[in-house]
Amino acid sequence: GDFVSTILYSTSEDSDFAFAHAVSYIKFTVNQNTTPFNKLIVSPVNSSELVVSRIQIDWATETSTAAPFTGKSQDSKTVSVTTDDNAAFAPGTYYIAINPGTYAEGLKFTFENGEAVCSKASPANVEMTPGDVSDMGTIGTLKFPAPVEPEIPTTLELGKAYAKDGVV
Numbered sequence: 035g036d037f038v039s040t041i042l043y044s045t046s047e048d049s050d051f052a053f054a055h056a057v058s059y060i061k062f063t064v065n066q067n068t069t070p071f072n073k074l075i076v077s078p079v080n081s082s083e084l085v086v087s088r089i090q091i092d093w094a095t096e097t098s099t100a101a102p103f104t105g106k107s108q109d110s111k112t113v114s115v116t117t118d119d120n121a122a123f124a125p126g127t128y129y130i131a132i133n134p135g136t137y138a139e140g141l142k143f144t145f146e147n148g149e150a151v152c153s154k155a156s157p158a159n160v161e162m163t164p165g166d167v168s169d170m171g172t173i174g175t176l177k178f179p180a181p182v183e184p185e186i187p188t189t190l191e192l193g194k195a196y197a198k199d200g201v202v
Contacts, residue, residue: 041131055165060130060141062170069176070122073146076130077112079139079155085132086110120148134164143170150179 041056060076078085087109115130117123140156162168 056134057131057164058134058162059167060132060170061127061167062130063127063172064123065125065172067175068123068125068173069147069178071145071147071173071176072120072122073114073116074123074130075112075114075144075146076132077142077144078137079142079158080137081111083135083137083139084109084111085137085141086113087133122147129167132162134162134166136161141168145173145176145178147176147178152176152178 044051044053046052062074076085113130113132115128137156137160138158140158140160142153142155144151144153156168160168
């Protein structure tokens with residue numbers, strides 16, 4: 035995974051720091067049986083919701099908090115991940131950073147292979163707090179072109195970006 039978009043924050047009154055995540059993550063796995071695709075776009079089903087924005091960290095309280103700060107040029111209703119060379123994703127595990135929050139109508143996953151597109155929506159009421167990881171599982175057969183739905187899990191398994199003492 036490429037954690038370039040990972041945002042952590044911490045405060046401390048001594049030399050011990052406890053870091054907290056400011057964003058949530060979508061995790062997906064590609065294996066040798068995955069139909070080749072070179073782009074995955076994540077968007078909310080409800081077109082008025084955002085998946086990317088600035089994150090504001092509030093230091094004013096005893097326990098600092100982080101939350102999306104909308105109304106800025108960084109706001110986006112989609113986030114996409116591609117490979118550097120626009121080739122198909124190699125087998126591996128990938129993460130996409132998105133805003134924490136509730137996606138009332140769910141999230142839409144759109145796969146592209148350079149010639150065609152297919153999409154699948156998650157169930158409604160996807161609730162993600164900072165540090166949550168929604169695991170799509172292993173991407174299986176993608177039937178290009180749409181409207182045939184790809185064979186991916188219809189639910190997202192929610193976990194945390196870290197389990198204990200910083201160990202995933």
